[in-house]
Amino acid sequence: MIDALAVVMEDIPRDECLALLRQLSVGRVAVSGRAGSPFVVPVNYAIDGETIVFRSDGGRRLRDLVDHPVSFEVDLVDPMHRTGWSVLVEGLAFASERPVDGVVVDPWAPGPKSHWVRIVAGSVTGRRIRRVGPGSDPRAYV
Amino acid sequence: MIDALAVVMEDIPRDECLALLRQLSVGRVAVSGRAGSPFVVPVNYAIDGETIVFRSDGGRRLRDLVDHPVSFEVDLVDPMHRTGWSVLVEGLAFASERPVDGVVVDPWAPGPKSHWVRIVAGSVTGRRIRRVGPGSDPRAYV
Numbered sequence A, B: 001m002i003d004a005l006a007v008v009m010e011d012i013p014r015d016e017c018l019a020l021l022r023q024l025s026v027g028r029v030a031v032s033g034r035a036g037s038p039f040v041v042p043v044n045y046a047i048d049g050e051t052i053v054f055r056s057d058g059g060r061r062l063r064d065l066v067d068h069p070v071s072f073e074v075d076l077v078d079p080m081h082r083t084g085w086s087v088l089v090e091g092l093a094f095a096s097e098r099p100v101d102g103v104v105v106d107p108w109a110p111g112p113k114s115h116w117v118r119i120v121a122g123s124v125t126g127r128r129i130r131r132v133g134p135g136s137d138p139r140a141y142v
Helices: A014-021 A059-063 B016-024 B060-065
Strands: A007-014 A026-031 A039-044 A046-048 A051-056 A069-078 A083-096 A115-132 B006-012 B026-031 B041-045 B046-047 B051-056 B069-076 B083-096 B116-130
Touching: A007 A014, A014 A046, A014 A069, A014 A083, A014 A115, A026 A059, A026 B069, A039 A051, A039 A059, A039 B051, A039 B069, A039 B083, A051 A059, A051 A083, A059 A083, A059 A115, A069 B026, A069 B041, A083 B041, B006 B016, B016 B046, B016 B069, B016 B083, B016 B116, B026 B060, B041 B051, B041 B060, B051 B060, B051 B083, B060 B116
Parallel strands: none
Antiparallel strands: A007 A115, A026 A039, A026 A069, A046 A051, A051 A115, A069 A083, A083 A115, B006 B116, B026 B041, B026 B069, B046 B051, B051 B116, B069 B083, B083 B116
């Protein structure tokens, strides 16, 4: 029945992108690597206003990240219905060993993770694929 | 009970990374953007040997991608158990309007998607977080 529905790709407004970011807890931080290809790794995160917060150990990866333009991506896909959405935040990353007030981030990964990384959102964009047809519920997407 | 288990982060060997890539159908292509922050977007893909294949429309995004170093990331996370794995392929992207022999990629997104993009894997790395303890099944991870 999926084939009987039209497929649309639509942009997601910034406010809705931020609401979607608040719904998930794992996203992917991406930073341009030295070899040219971006380094992309999942992290568990929290949201503080329009700032993404996660924790990291020190080291080269953190140095590559801080004070640099980075991206943060979240998505949710439904393979059964071949629908989904994604949100991309582009911003600057800052790090501090002082916790962010009022924000709880309990890292999944082992290690002290004593560095609190904040990505302050600049551009926030999102896209959604959904299937529409007679009688289809416009809210019925992932 | 999760707290009673030790958390380990381990590297995933290349062969196993490639096997994991074959298990999923949606990943994220990342390319260093002009503003410095990578552009990251999910695509549905197929695997041809050690090459990732997906389809794209023409345009600026495709031009940013082809003949450039790009990354391709897949992951699977289990928020309940706070475990998961991720695989990162770094490689070069090539595009052609000729389909890749023997590979079926039926794009979720609308549009003709007449360009077949291949990412030829160079570096393939992966990491896994899992929880271990007395009696825990080492295979019992996402």
